[in-house]
Amino acid sequence: MNPKHEIVPISDREKKLNDWLKKPGGRLGHITSIDGKQLITLVLDTETGSSFCWETPIEHSTYPSLTHTVPQSHWYERTVWDMFNLTPTGHPRLKPNLLHESYAPDLVPLAHVEVNSLTAERRQYKPMEVTGEGIYEIPVGPIHAGIIEPGHFRFSCMGEVIFNLEIRLGYVHRGVERQMCSVPWRHQRFIAEAAASDSAAANAYANAIAIESLCEEATTARAEYLRSISLEVERLSMHISDLGGLAGDIGFLAISATMSRLRGSALRIGELLTGSRFQRGFICPGGVVSDPASNLMQIQKMTKQLQIELKPVLQFFFNNQVANDRMEGIGRVSPRLAIDFGLVGVAGRASNIDYDVRRHFARGVYRQDEIAIAIETAGDVMALARVRAREIETSLYLIVELIDRLPEGTVRVPLPEKLKSNQIGLGIVEAHRGELLHLIFTDNDGGVKRYAIKDPSVNNWTGLAISARNNLVTDFPLCNKSFGLSYSGHDL
Amino acid sequence: MLKLFGYLLKQGVATSGDYCAPLAEGVIGLPKFTDEVCAGTSCGACQTECPTQAINVTESDGKPDVTLDLGSCIGCAVCVRTCPTGTIANDNRTKVASDTRLDLIVSSTSKRTTSSNTTPQGIFERSIAARVVSTGCSACDLEIGACNNAIFDMERFGIHIVASPRFADVLLVTGPVPKAMHSALKSCYEAMAEPRIVIAVGTCAISGGVHKNGYTEANGVDKILPVDAYIPGCPPHPWSIIDGIRNVMKRK
Numbered sequence A: 001m002n003p004k005h006e007i008v009p010i011s012d013r014e015k016k017l018n019d020w021l022k023k024p025g026g027r028l029g030h031i032t033s034i035d036g037k038q039l040i041t042l043v044l045d046t047e048t049g050s051s052f053c054w055e056t057p058i059e060h061s062t063y064p065s066l067t068h069t070v071p072q073s074h075w076y077e078r079t080v081w082d083m084f085n086l087t088p089t090g091h092p093r094l095k096p097n098l099l100h101e102s103y104a105p106d107l108v109p110l111a112h113v114e115v116n117s118l119t120a121e122r123r124q125y126k127p128m129e130v131t132g133e134g135i136y137e138i139p140v141g142p143i144h145a146g147i148i149e150p151g152h153f154r155f156s157c158m159g160e161v162i163f164n165l166e167i168r169l170g171y172v173h174r175g176v177e178r179q180m181c182s183v184p185w186r187h188q189r190f191i192a193e194a195a196a197s198d199s200a201a202a203n204a205y206a207n208a209i210a211i212e213s214l215c216e217e218a219t220t221a222r223a224e225y226l227r228s229i230s231l232e233v234e235r236l237s238m239h240i241s242d243l244g245g246l247a248g249d250i251g252f253l254a255i256s257a258t259m260s261r262l263r264g265s266a267l268r269i270g271e272l273l274t275g276s277r278f279q280r281g282f283i284c285p286g287g288v289v290s291d292p293a294s295n296l297m298q299i300q301k302m303t304k305q306l307q308i309e310l311k312p313v314l315q316f317f318f319n320n321q322v323a324n325d326r327m328e329g330i331g332r333v334s335p336r337l338a339i340d341f342g343l344v345g346v347a348g349r350a351s352n353i354d355y356d357v358r359r360h361f362a363r364g365v366y367r368q369d370e371i372a373i374a375i376e377t378a379g380d381v382m383a384l385a386r387v388r389a390r391e392i393e394t395s396l397y398l399i400v401e402l403i404d405r406l407p408e409g410t411v412r413v414p415l416p417e418k419l420k421s422n423q424i425g426l427g428i429v430e431a432h433r434g435e436l437l438h439l440i441f442t443d444n445d446g447g448v449k450r451y452a453i454k455d456p457s458v459n460n461w462t463g464l465a466i467s468a469r470n471n472l473v474t475d476f477p478l479c480n481k482s483f484g485l486s487y488s489g490h491d492l
Numbered sequence B: 001m002l003k004l005f006g007y008l009l010k011q012g013v014a015t016s017g018d019y020c021a022p023l024a025e026g027v028i029g030l031p032k033f034t035d036e037v038c039a040g041t042s043c044g045a046c047q048t049e050c051p052t053q054a055i056n057v058t059e060s061d062g063k064p065d066v067t068l069d070l071g072s073c074i075g076c077a078v079c080v081r082t083c084p085t086g087t088i089a090n091d092n093r094t095k096v097a098s099d100t101r102l103d104l105i106v107s108s109t110s111k112r113t114t115s116s117n118t119t120p121q122g123i124f125e126r127s128i129a130a131r132v133v134s135t136g137c138s139a140c141d142l143e144i145g146a147c148n149n150a151i152f153d154m155e156r157f158g159i160h161i162v163a164s165p166r167f168a169d170v171l172l173v174t175g176p177v178p179k180a181m182h183s184a185l186k187s188c189y190e191a192m193a194e195p196r197i198v199i200a201v202g203t204c205a206i207s208g209g210v211h212k213n214g215y216t217e218a219n220g221v222d223k224i225l226p227v228d229a230y231i232p233g234c235p236p237h238p239w240s241i242i243d244g245i246r247n248v249m250k251r252k
C-alpha cells in the first residue's frame, strides 16, 4: 500500500500531473515537502487503490506554480510557502495560509535549509478586493458568534448577494506536524487525535496504518474490524450533529434539538466501544488498546434503537416544505468545479464524484463489504444533506453487521521500537469529512523526519467559498453547515 | 407538524436529573491516586509512557512520591494501564474543576483532592452569561455545545451562552491559544464589562496540552489572560464544564 517513490524533474512535473489528473481514477493527494529541498507530489490512483510519491528536487527555493493548470494546487502552494519557504512563481494570489503577521518573518517551521533575509512583507495578508459601485464587505471572525473554531470570512456583497467569499484560516495553527516529529512514534497518536478531535478515530487510524506499514506489520483481523466500527461510530455521530446543525440554521428547532439528543446516543455507543465519548486513545499502531467484548451486545442493541429513533426524525426533516425550500438549489457546486478543486467526502459525492476511501482504498473489513456510496449530482445544500442522511443509514447498518461478523482473536500485535529507515508510509482513511491522509518519511535511523497530514477540509474549504457565490448572505450559514468543515484539521 | 409533536411527546423528558453523575463503568476519566504504594524511581513506567509529561516520580528518604499534573493530562489512561502497583487508577468523578492551577497538581503521598473554595451568594449566583472563544481542536467546543442539549440542559442552572463579549460575564476559553489567536483573545476579554471571569476549559487551555512548548507558543490561556478557574479534561465531560461554571457563579 505504501506509495511508490519516483524522481520527477521540475521540467516534467506540470505535464505529468496534468496527465495523471486526466486519466480515470487519477487524483492529487497532497503537495508538500520534506525539508525544503524538494517538492513532494502525492498522487493517487483510485481505480487500483495505489499511490505514487513524486519527488522533485528544488534549487534556489523557487518553482513554477501549477495553479493555472491545476487549480487545486493553489492552497497547497501557499502552505508550502509558509512552512518551507519554497516560492511558487506565477501563483495568481500568493499569500500566507497558516502563518500570520504575529510570527517572526524568518520563521520557516519545517525547512532544514538556510533561510536568509526574509522580511515582514511575506507575512502580509491582503484579501482580494472586489470593486464596483454598490459593493460592500462584511468581515466575520476570527471569533465566531457560535461555539465553533476561529476563522475569518470576508464577504464582498452587492445588496444581499455574495459576489465573493474569501476564507482566511490559520488561527488555530498549533504546529502539529513539527510536534509529531519531536516525540517517539508511539506517542504520535495522541497528537494526531488532538489535531482534530471530532475526527479522533480517523486520525488515530491513519497514524496506525502509516506506522504499521513502516514496520511491515499488520494487525489482527479482530482489531481491524473494531477500528472500522469505531470509524463508523464517529461518522454516525458527526453526521447526526451536522444535520442537526443544518436544521438549527433553518430554524427547525424541533429537529435540531432531537438530533443533538440522538447524537448523545451515538457518543454513548462510542463510549461503550472505547471508553471515551470522542473515542480518544483507542486505536493505536498495532491494533486497539482494549477489547470491548462484553459491551458488544449492548452496542448492537443501542445502534438498532438509534436506527428506529432516527428514521422518523429524518423523514420529518426531508418532508418539510420549508426545509426543502431553504436547501434546494442553494450553495451549488458544479461537478466540473468539484473535480477541478479536488473536493472529497460528502461534498465531493454530492457533486457526483464517486470516491470513497472505504471502497477505493479498501482494507480489512470493507474488502468483503461493498460500501453503498451515496451519490448526488445537484451539488447543493440539499444534495449534501441527502448524502449525509444516507451515510447515516450505511454506518448504522455497518456497526450492527460488523459486530455480527467480528472475528475472534487478540486485538493488538507488538511492533518494533524502530521503524524501517528511509521509507515512506501512507495512512489513508475515509474520515467523516472525506479523504484523510497521513504521510510519514523516515530517516537513516528509522526516525520520523517528516510527518504530513492532509485533512479532508484542506480540499473542501475552497468548495465552501465557491458554494457561497451568488447566494444570499442569509443562506451562507446553510452552505457552511452543509460542508461542516474543520478549522483545526486544516490549520494543524 | 402534528406528527412531529406526537413524536416529540412520545420521546418524553431526556434531561438528566443526576447532577454530576459519575462516569459509567468502563468510561475513562482523569487518573487518581490510590492507597497502593508506588514502586519508586526504579519503575517510573508512568513517567516514561505519559505522552504529555504530566507525571513525575521522585524519591525522598527512600519513599517514592508521584506527582501528577491534571492540567497537563489528556486522560489517555496509559498510566493507569501501565502502573504495576495500582498506585494510579481511573477517577470516575465529573466534579474536577478547580480555582487555582496548583490545585490541579496532585501527589501520591499527600492526596490533595481538587476542590473549589466557594462561598454562597456570589454576584452571578442565579444567572451568568458565557462567551466561548475556541482556539483548539473543537472537541472541547462540542462538549460545551452538549451542555446546551436536552440531556445536560445547562440553561436550567442559569448559564446561557451569548454571542458577544459585551453581554458576557464569563469567558470560556478552549484550546491552547496559539500565537495567531493571542490578540483576538485579548480584545475579546477587553470588550467584556467588569466584573469578568475567565475559565480555561480543557487541558489545552490550561497548559497547552500536547501542543505546549512549540513554536506557536500555544501554552494555555493563563499566559495571556488572568484565569479564575480551570476545568481539566481532554475534552472535559459536559458535567465537569457545568460544575466548573457553577463554582464560579457561587463565588463572591
Ligand code: SF4
Residues within 6 Å of the ligand: B030, B031, B046, B049, B050, B051, B052, B053, B054, B055, B068, B072, B073, B074, B075, B076, B077, B078, B079, B080
Ligand atoms: S492519563 Fe494523563 S497522566 Fe496518565 S499517561 Fe495519560 S496523559 Fe499522562
Ligand code: SF4
Residues within 6 Å of the ligand: A194, A197, B135, B136, B137, B138, B139, B140, B174, B175, B176, B201, B202, B203, B204, B205, B209, B233, B234, B235, B236
Ligand atoms: S483539551 Fe483536548 S479536546 Fe480540548 S481542545 Fe485540547 S486537544 Fe481538543
